[in-house]
Amino acid sequence: xxxxxxxxxxxxxxxxxxxxxxxxxxxxxxxxxxxxxxxxxxxxxxxxxxxxxxxxxxxxxxxxxxxxxxxxxxxxxxxxxxxxxxxxxxxxxxxxxxxxxxxxxxxxxxxxxxxxxxxxxxxxxxxxxxxxxxxxxxxxxxxxxxxxxxxxxxxxxxxxxxxxxxxxxxxxxxxxxxxxxxxxxxxxxxxxxxxxxxxxxxxxxxxxxxxxxxxxxxxxxxxxxxxxxxxxxxxxxxxxxxxxxxxxxxxxxxxxxxxxxxxxxxxxxxxxxxxxxxxxxxxxxxxxxxxxxxxxxxxxxxxxxxxxxxxxxxxxxxxxxxxxxxxxxxxxxxxxxxxxxxxxxxxxxxxxxxxxxxxxxxxxxxxxxxxxxxxxxxxxxxxxxxxxxxxxxxxxxxxxxxxxxxxxxxxxxxxxxxxxxxxxxxxxxxxxxxxxxxxxxxxxxxxxxxxxxxxxxxxxxxxxxxxxxxxxxxxxxxxx
Amino acid sequence: xxxxxxxxxxxxxxxxxxxxxxxxxxxxxxxxxxxxxxxxxxxxxxxxxxxxxxxxxxxxxxxxxxxxxxxxxxxxxxxxxxxxxxxxxxxxxxxxxxxxxxxxxxxxxxxxxxxxxxxxxxxxxxxxxxxxxxxxxxxxxxxxxxxxxxxxxxxxxxxxxxxxxxxxxxxxxxxxxxxxxxxxxxxxxxxxxxxxxxxxxxxxxxxxxxxxxxxxxxxxxxxxxxxxxxxxxxxxxxxxxxxxxxxxxxxxxxxxxxxxxxxxxxxxxxxxxxxxxxxxxxxxxxxxxxxxxxxxxxxxxxxxxxxxxxxxxx
Numbered sequence: 001x002x003x004x005x006x007x008x009x010x011x012x013x014x015x016x017x018x019x020x021x022x023x024x025x026x027x028x029x030x031x032x033x034x035x036x037x038x039x040x041x042x043x044x045x046x047x048x049x050x051x052x053x054x055x056x057x058x059x060x061x062x063x064x065x066x067x068x069x070x071x072x073x074x075x076x077x078x079x080x081x082x083x084x085x086x087x088x089x090x091x092x093x094x095x096x097x098x099x100x101x102x103x104x105x106x107x108x109x110x111x112x113x114x115x116x117x118x119x120x121x122x123x124x125x126x127x128x129x130x131x132x133x134x135x136x137x138x139x140x141x142x143x144x145x146x147x148x149x150x151x152x153x154x155x156x157x158x159x160x161x162x163x164x165x166x167x168x169x170x171x172x173x174x175x176x177x178x179x180x181x182x183x184x185x186x187x188x189x190x191x192x193x194x195x196x197x198x199x200x201x202x203x204x205x206x207x208x209x210x211x212x213x214x215x216x217x218x219x220x221x222x223x224x225x226x227x228x229x230x231x232x233x234x235x236x237x238x239x240x241x242x243x244x245x246x247x248x249x250x251x252x253x254x255x256x257x258x259x260x261x262x263x264x265x266x267x268x269x270x271x272x273x274x275x276x277x278x279x280x281x282x283x284x285x286x287x288x289x290x291x292x293x294x295x296x297x298x299x300x301x302x303x304x305x306x307x308x309x310x311x312x313x314x315x316x317x318x319x320x321x322x323x324x325x326x327x328x329x330x331x332x333x334x335x336x337x338x339x340x341x342x343x344x345x346x347x348x349x350x351x352x353x354x355x356x357x358x359x360x361x362x363x364x365x366x367x368x369x370x371x372x373x374x375x376x377x378x379x380x381x382x383x384x385x386x387x388x389x390x391x392x393x394x395x396x397x398x399x400x401x402x403x404x405x406x407x408x409x410x411x412x413x414x415x416x417x418x419x420x421x422x423x424x425x426x427x428x429x430x431x432x433x434x435x436x437x438x439x440x441x442x443x444x445x446x447x448x449x450x451x452x453x454x455x456x457x458x459x460x461x462x463x464x465x466x467x468x469x470x471x472x473x474x475x476x477x478x479x480x
Numbered sequence: 481x482x483x484x485x486x487x488x489x490x491x492x493x494x495x496x497x498x499x500x501x502x503x504x505x506x507x508x509x510x511x512x513x514x515x516x517x518x519x520x521x522x523x524x525x526x527x528x529x530x531x532x533x534x535x536x537x538x539x540x541x542x543x544x545x546x547x548x549x550x551x552x553x554x555x556x557x558x559x560x561x562x563x564x565x566x567x568x569x570x571x572x573x574x575x576x577x578x579x580x581x582x583x584x585x586x587x588x589x590x591x592x593x594x595x596x597x598x599x600x601x602x603x604x605x606x607x608x609x610x611x612x613x614x615x616x617x618x619x620x621x622x623x624x625x626x627x628x629x630x631x632x633x634x635x636x637x638x639x640x641x642x643x644x645x646x647x648x649x650x651x652x653x654x655x656x657x658x659x660x661x662x663x664x665x666x667x668x669x670x671x672x673x674x675x676x677x678x679x680x681x682x683x684x685x686x687x688x689x690x691x692x693x694x695x696x697x698x699x700x701x702x703x704x705x706x707x708x709x710x711x712x713x714x715x716x717x718x719x720x721x722x723x724x725x726x727x728x729x730x731x732x733x734x735x736x737x738x739x740x741x742x743x744x745x746x747x748x749x750x751x752x753x754x755x756x757x758x759x760x761x762x763x764x765x766x767x768x769x770x771x772x773x774x775x776x777x778x779x780x781x782x783x784x785x786x787x788x789x790x791x792x793x794x
Contacts, residue, residue, distance in 0.1 A: 050493070053493075055488075058588065059585065059586050275488065280488040308591040387585075399788035403747065410528075432530075479530045479546055
């Protein structure tokens with residue numbers, strides 16, 4: 001099904017006030033009036049490097065990553081398999097994935113045959129946003145297009161998208177609109193610059209059992225993958241959805257000849273568009289555009305040390321980013337670990353972007369919902385030590401029996417204990433505390449007794465603790 | 481949404497913070513004048529700013545200075561005179577860290593450091609540590625809480641036990657937790673070179689029983705090897721996976737049962753394996769070990785650096 005521009009605009013207008021109906025194009029990147037005192041960004045790395053990390057992103061600490069697409073239909077090939085890479089793994093003859101696909105679906109069933117089964121029939125964007133709110137997340141990042149090239153938004157440069165095929169819905173638009181309607185969780189979009197297979201990249205889609213080139217559903221021929229397709233899609237999502245965060249990926253799947261991605265052009269446009277409006281918006285980009293970035297990405301790992309450059313740990317709950325139906329309950333990280341990770345990342349100037357992989361019908365697996373609710377319950381009590389915080393002079397007490405992490409918020413110093421301490425908690429006496437300081441335990445009424453002895457601060461731990469997972473002792477800190 | 485600002489008026493690249501030293505490249509023991517300069521490039525004041533100055537090798541600040549509110553454009557310079565510590569090595573820094581409030585909902589910080597790399601030297605270890613080698617080229621160092629071993633050795637597995645070790649005699653009680661942060665393993669070419677924890681009834685005589693070793697190899701992941709029959713040979717094995725450095729290693733002893741754990745982040749301890757060592761006596765030695773595993777790389781040695789070695793009775 002073709003989607004012409006008129007239909008695109010109709011779709012967009014149905015999304016309400018959140019949608020900007022300007023047409024995409026490089027021309028818009030320049031020539032707009034600069035807001036007083038802030039010159040427009042130029043499409044050069046040097047100019048883009050002057051862009052600040054927005055305050056909201058520094059304060060947010062916790063976001064939700066959403067990997068959802070056609071790959072959610074097969075749902076992986078095994079327990080420890082990255083489901084969103086199904087197409088790529090399947091392309092290697094005699095691998096477990098190649099064999100799995102042949103034995104499960106038959107060799108005449110190609111990857112794109114999954115598209116009609118991607119229906120999103122139970123997708124309820126409002127319930128997603130409410131869940132993110134309940135988790136205490138401050139932003140989310142949805143895969144608008146992953147490496148398989150199937151976009152969850154309508155596009156003028158291809159018909160390989162969710163309005164033309166599969167769900168027949170603008171999944172990106174619906175979620176962005178739901179987020180803006182509630183105004184509680186900031187919307188961000190992931191976009192894969194490269195793709196596993198695409199004729200314009202020099203890797204046509206194949207039947208991996210016959211090695212025949214096959215048509216790619218929705219593909220419209222272009223001469224220049226970057227200029228005629230990738231950049232235009234970036235402008236489309238910037239213009240249509242006005243995301244507050246752009247998260248690039250797949251930059252290693254370069255077109256033949258490895259031309260530059262030219263990301264400076266849409267990035268300058270994105271920054272200028274965000275600031276040149278009546279009420280400017282702070283926007284932020286990750287470090288996979290092959291040029292300037294606002295924050296560094298730590299995928300499936302953490303930064304072991306405090307880093308003054310803002311960074312983000314993105315991590316899966318199980319093994320896979322996309323929905324993997326083969327994962328077992330024990331494959332999911334515990335709520336305890338995820339909460340400890342959030343405290344650790346926060347203490348070191350990072351954000352935690354925790355992934356969920358919805359099912360092809362748009363429902364979020366129960367185990368993932370439970371993890372998010374657990375984190376939210378902990379943040380309900382301990383959020384004052386997380387949101388808007390900054391690292392203290394050292395992030396942690398290495399080697400302590402229970403992990404200890406420190407954070408600072410206006411007028412407060414926080415000791416987050418990873419676990420449930422018993423009896424007395426002892427920390428070095430260089431923490432900011434004076435003889436008249438009061439220590440409180442978040443979630444516990446009344447002050448907590450403490451003494452200074454032998455060069456350490458000894459805190460008497462109440463017999464009943466708010467959490468078995470992590471507890472926060474807070475000190476009023478008058479810095480004068 | 482917590483602390484959502486009205487717009488972008490608080491979005492800035494933050495203040496500029498720098499650290500310089502005189503002399504520019506000090507050696508251990510040198511008198512040093514360190515200077516930090518903080519400039520508020522933000523279009524708003526930095527509220528309730530506190531500046532921390534930290535000496536090389538220190539975890540606690542040498543000086544803490546309350547700066548109050550710093551208006552836009554304000555420039556603050558602070559110097560501190562100190563001595564380049566003789567007892568530090570590795571990557572060490574003169575560091576400045578400033579904390580300030582941006583609004584009633586947001587705090588922020590800036591951090592700057594002038595970093596030096598000081599080579600480790602074999603300065604020996606101090607009480608309560610002892611050393612023992614089954615190679616003839618082992619040397620040892622101690623820098624604060626860091627322990628360093630230089631060692632050759634053909635192998636540390638099966639019946640070949642060639643290593644350098646630093647240990648606490650009688651440290652391993654019948655129920656105890658032995659833990660260390662294995663920081664780096666450098667030198668030598670062998671991807672099988674290893675460093676980690678060891679416990680035994682007598683680490684100078686593994687044949688006396690109770691012997692277990694948990695190591696991270698240079699490239700081939702974890703190894704947990706034990707002596708199942710008290711003859712001093714490491715005849716059980718568990719482990720594998722990819723190597724990572726630093727690595728936190730933990731051996732939990734409960735009577736004659738040893739359980740090995742490891743983690744890269746001290747948040748989630750992954751079980752490496754468990755083994756029964758029937759020959760383990762009531763108390764034993766606990767320490768850190770390193771071996772170049774140089775059977776196929778003759779003459780090579782490794783430098784293993786550890787921190788936060790602890791033995792705690794449970």
